[in-house]
Amino acid sequence: MPILFKPIPAANRRIQAIVVGGGVMGASAAWHLSKAGAAVALIESAPGSLSTATSSSFGWVGASASTPSDNQSAFAERLKALAEFGSIERELGPLPIAARGALLWWSQEDETAAMIAEHRAAGTRMEGLVRAQITEKEQTLAKPPPLAAWAPDDFALEPAAFARQLLAGAQGLGTCLRQATVDAVDVVGNRVVGVVVQGQRLAADTVVLANGYGARALAWTAGVDLPLQQSPAVLLRFGTEAYGLRHLVCAQDLELRPSLAGGLVSAADYPENGDSGLSALAARTGDRIAHLFGLAVAPSPVAINAAQRPMTADGKPLCGPVGEIEGLFALVAHPGVILAPLLGRLCAESVLDA
Numbered sequence: 001m002p003i004l005f006k007p008i009p010a011a012n013r014r015i016q017a018i019v020v021g022g023g024v025m026g027a028s029a030a031w032h033l034s035k036a037g038a039a040v041a042l043i044e045s046a047p048g049s050l051s052t053a054t055s056s057s058f059g060w061v062g063a064s065a066s067t068p069s070d071n072q073s074a075f076a077e078r079l080k081a082l083a084e085f086g087s088i089e090r091e092l093g094p095l096p097i098a099a100r101g102a103l104l105w106w107s108q109e110d111e112t113a114a115m116i117a118e119h120r121a122a123g124t125r126m127e128g129l130v131r132a133q134i135t136e137k138e139q140t141l142a143k144p145p146p147l148a149a150w151a152p153d154d155f156a157l158e159p160a161a162f163a164r165q166l167l168a169g170a171q172g173l174g175t176c177l178r179q180a181t182v183d184a185v186d187v188v189g190n191r192v193v194g195v196v197v198q199g200q201r202l203a204a205d206t207v208v209l210a211n212g213y214g215a216r217a218l219a220w221t222a223g224v225d226l227p228l229q230q231s232p233a234v235l236l237r238f239g240t241e242a243y244g245l246r247h248l249v250c251a252q253d254l255e256l257r258p259s260l261a262g263g264l265v266s267a268a269d270y271p272e273n274g275d276s277g278l279s280a281l282a283a284r285t286g287d288r289i290a291h292l293f294g295l296a297v298a299p300s301p302v303a304i305n306a307a308q309r310p311m312t313a314d315g316k317p318l319c320g321p322v323g324e325i326e327g328l329f330a331l332v333a334h335p336g337v338i339l340a341p342l343l344g345r346l347c348a349e350s351v352l353d354a
């Protein structure tokens, strides 16, 4: 039997957990489980891949991209999730934050005013800024709107770097990282006994499926049907010039933020006509950036990444035991960067309580 877990003496080594997937969800689960004293091995098939949801994510963390009237419980969950980032920063050091604070506006001023009113009624710190105040925040906007919402608690971080930070934290606490593709969950009777990798059985008493949409196929190997689906979205990276942008901006049809590596990052819906619509999307986004900053020439993206976002069919997170199989857990939710710190902790707690 291959050695998978580090033989580190600790209080809670009664649990030997395999976490499948090294995106932001798996990284958070591994860190929280390791903190709780479990012996953890994280198995990731493609470390550093640019095609995962985490590596293509925009990284907006905050509640202002949603409204309470859309979905009260999802909104409340995002607010709760925000609080977790502070504790991670205290334990693992500065987060890879690219921008703090978000400015949002719609084409109609009354829509922006209604959004601000709704958020304030829900208890967030969102406030309305008039043109002069917007210019103080963002000095390079060509035509600031008459009214924008200012969300001081929102921020954007670099999701892949954040996942690496959590993984490094987990490794520091004894988590073993292994590059491999998990082919099946290994079950005896109604109990998990590990996973199968290239025909080899790796033993564990707990398996956390945190491999996005791939969790569906793996759970199925244990006879469990997970209600997962996926939805594509596009991340566009623009050069090294940020045109003075300092915050997150959500201006009508443009989501934009500076990147820690320099340049700008924008997220967009996947084109209805598929990959063939990506170049038109890139041109449209470049035009919107040019309009925002009054540029004579629209910038062209240096990278366009379309990736699938794992989601549940009813929008509620999968976070805890699944099916009737003892020791089998899943951790899949959208929006995953916002929710990973909170759900990783809750998932670890449900493993420890089981």
Ligand SMILES: Cc1cc2nc3c(=O)[nH]c(=O)nc-3n(C[C@H](O)[C@H](O)[C@H](O)COP(=O)(O)OP(=O)(O)OC[C@H]3O[C@@H](n4cnc5c(N)ncnc54)[C@H](O)[C@@H]3O)c2cc1C
Pocket: 020, 021, 022, 023, 024, 025, 026, 043, 044, 045, 046, 047, 049, 052, 053, 054, 055, 056, 057, 058, 059, 060, 061, 159, 180, 181, 182, 183, 210, 211, 212, 213, 214, 215, 218, 232, 233, 234, 235, 267, 268, 306, 307, 308, 309, 310, 331, 332, 333, 334, 335, 336, 337, 338, 339
């Ligand atoms: C363009 C875009 C913008 C987004 N913007 C935001 C945002 O602003 N805020 C926000 O909160 N969320 C956002 N999201 C969503 C967010 O990125 C995802 O919800 C989150 O990254 C999902 O993380 P994950 O760890 O569940 O999945 P993933 O990042 O996909 O990680 C799953 C991992 O599992 C591995 N894996 C799969 N199968 C196996 C196997 N059998 N064995 C071993 N490893 C396996 C994969 O290689 C992958 O690394 C955005 C997504 C996209 C695409």
